Amino acid sequence: IFSEVPEAPADAILGISVAYKNDKNPRALNLGDGKPLVLEVVREAERCLLDDPKQDKEYLGQAGVPAFCRGSAKLAFGEDSPVLKEGRNATVQGLSGTGSLRVGAEFLAGFYPGVKQVLIPNPSWANHKAIFEAAGLQTAQYRYYKPATRGLDYEGLLEDLGAAPRGAVVLLHACAHNPTGVDPTREQWAGILDAVRDRGLLPFFDSAYQGFASGDLDGDAASIRMFAEAGLELLLAQSFAKNMGLYGERAGALTVVSADADTSARVESQLKRVIRAMYSNPPRHGAEIVAAILSDPELYARWKAELKGMADRIISMREHLHAALRERGTPGTWDHIQDQIGMFSYTGLTRRQVADCLTAKHHVYMTLDGRISMAGLSPESCKYLAAAIDDAVRN
């Protein structure tokens, strides 16, 4: 019956990890993806959960851990958010960022009365297109990155949003755009907000790096809050994979912001129905950890400090790599290495330079689009990487 099933294309990132593991060279570097560390505060929260006699393994409701949902919404929208005060949010637990996006996509497929097309930045995290299309929505791209400046194609972006079908959905990376590390400035976000409002687009924020980008949880949520405070209805998918290091625990949340509390209650009832048919209810452990950290002032303060440490380390690796390239006098401008935001840097290296030189000759493993994960670097390996980049650019 299944003999004609074609082989699915391999996952690019997983392929890189496998190739790296098979490379016996001691200098080999894996810059494909993050570097999961278990945060101290997560270990502490887990110890508290183990000791808590009230913890059991009972099923959660479809919407997940209530304290997790409340805490996630507060983290994204802010303590004094009018959206939360007015009860205009329906927040449910999802299977990390991916599952939250998918529940949102299913909800839109069933209930969004507008144009069922999702505009995704070019480029974007590779899974966005697959997630929305799996839910039966169409996708299209809007201009985002300008290779010539290695920055934002702001004019192109505004033009594309302005020409989008009225009422389409637009996916926005809340901060630390993956894969480019290029984020709009505050003024540019205000311009994007105007374009979204003028065209009646429905914003769908993907927030996978809150606090991880700058070390400032509020600053990294500024785009979401700007749109929410302007009174727009929107969707938001949050992930705790990176900022709490909970990757495999699959802790995330989906929020739908509606016009009033009454609508919100009905939206929530439908989100639960979507979840019920997909996986009935989400896993407990990761969400209990997040809820414990978000609701205990002492754990929360410790989390913020550890998060700041991770973000600062990444910023410092950017400085090291930038300095090492300057020291070598590597041809080209490299300021984007320092200017870009978040875990990833889009180096501007071509596929050929990556494949033939960095990987084949220097044992540096990274995606062919030239993206490196700053989390995989140390001050020492920055020098090695700079030498490899220098070789690729000159030869």
Ligand code: PMP
């Ligand atoms: N969105 C973006 C932009 C991402 O980079 C990621 C993780 N790489 C995700 C969503 C989802 O990750 P997860 O499902 O592990 O939370």
